[in-house]
Amino acid sequence: MATVNLDRVSKVYSNGHIGVAEASFDIADGELLVLVGPSGCGKTTLLRMIAGLESISSGTLSIDGRVVNDVSPKDRDIAMVFQNYALYPHMTVAENLAFGLRLRGKSKTEIDRRVLEAAKQLELEQRLGSLPAALSGGQRQRVALGRALVREPKVFLLDEPLSNLDAKLRLSMRVEIARLHRQLGATMIYVTHDQVEAMTLGQRIVVLNGGEIQQIDTPMRLYDKPANLFVAGFLGSPAMNLLCGTLRHGHGWQLDTTQGEVPLGPLDAQTPELLAWIDREVVIGVRPEDLRPTSETNASLHAVLEVTEPVGNEIFLNLRRGEQSLVSRVPPGALPETGSVMHFELALDRLHVFDPLSGARIA
Structure with missing residues (x-):
C-alpha cells in the first residue's frame, strides 16, 4: 500500500x-479516509484530482513520496470504484474482473488467481459465469469492488459507491467495505455525502464545504468537538440544536434569547474561554441527546411538542420554542401527548459555544 500527501492542492x-x-492533508499507509460534505463541496473533484482524471491548478500531490501532478492515471497505481458500477453488460462477472488485468498484459495464470481470490473475498464464486443483468444491486457493486481489488493497487479510490443501493444494501455493503479494509490493510479514500457512511467507515474524516476543508x-472527535457551526450542523442526525442569544454572567451563566432566558449553570470548566464573550452574541449548540426531558417546571428550557417520531430503539421529539424548532432524542417509552408543553434540562458539560459571525468554536 502507500501514503498520499496533498500540499495546498487547488482546482480553479x-x-x-x-x-x-x-487542500493539505496526509493519508497514512493503510488508512481509510473519508471525504464528506454537501453536493458541490469539492469532494469528488478532489478525488478525481488524486486519480488523475482532473488536472491540478496548483499545489503538490504525492503518492508514496512520488510527485504525480503530471503523471497519467494509468501510471499512478490507483484503482477507482465509481457510483454507477461501470460494468460491461456483455461480459460475465469473471470477464469483468479480468478485463483490466488483460489490458495490462498479465498472464492467464496470474489473472485466474487474482479473479478467484477476489471472488472468494466478495462471495461471488457462484456468480462468475453470470452477466451483470442477472445480478442484484449489491452483487454488481461487489463486482465493481472486485475489479479494483484484482488490480492490487497502491491506493483505492471510492466515489459514492453505495448511493444507488437501498438502505438495507447500503448497510451490508458498508460492513463489507470495512471488512475488506481490515483484511487488506489497504489505503482507501472514500467519498460520500452520507454522514452515516462517513462516521461508520472513516478512521479519519475530511469535512468540506464550498471547496474548503x-x-x-x-469521527467521534468531529461529533464531540466540531470546529465550527458548519461541522456542528452537518454531522449528526438529527442535527445539533442551535440557540442564539446574548451571553450573560451573574449568579451563574445565562443565555438571553428572544424566547426567554436559558440558565447555563456555572460552566466552570469553560469559564476562561467565555469571559471575553460576556454581553456578546453567541450560539449555543446542544445535541438532541443532550436536551433531556424533566418533570421540573423550573427547568432550563420549555417547548411545545409538535411531532413524535418513534423509531424503535429511540424516540425523536420535534419541538417548537417560539419561532425555533428543536429536537430531543430520548429512550423508548410512553409517548408524550402532542401539543403539550415539555420541560428540558441541558447537559451542561456537553454544550458547544460558537461565534455567530465567523462560525468558529469558542468553547
Missing part, C-alpha cells in the same frame, strides 16, 4: 470558480 476552473481551495479528525 477557467471561469474563475474555485472547486478546491488549497472545514475540519479533519476522527
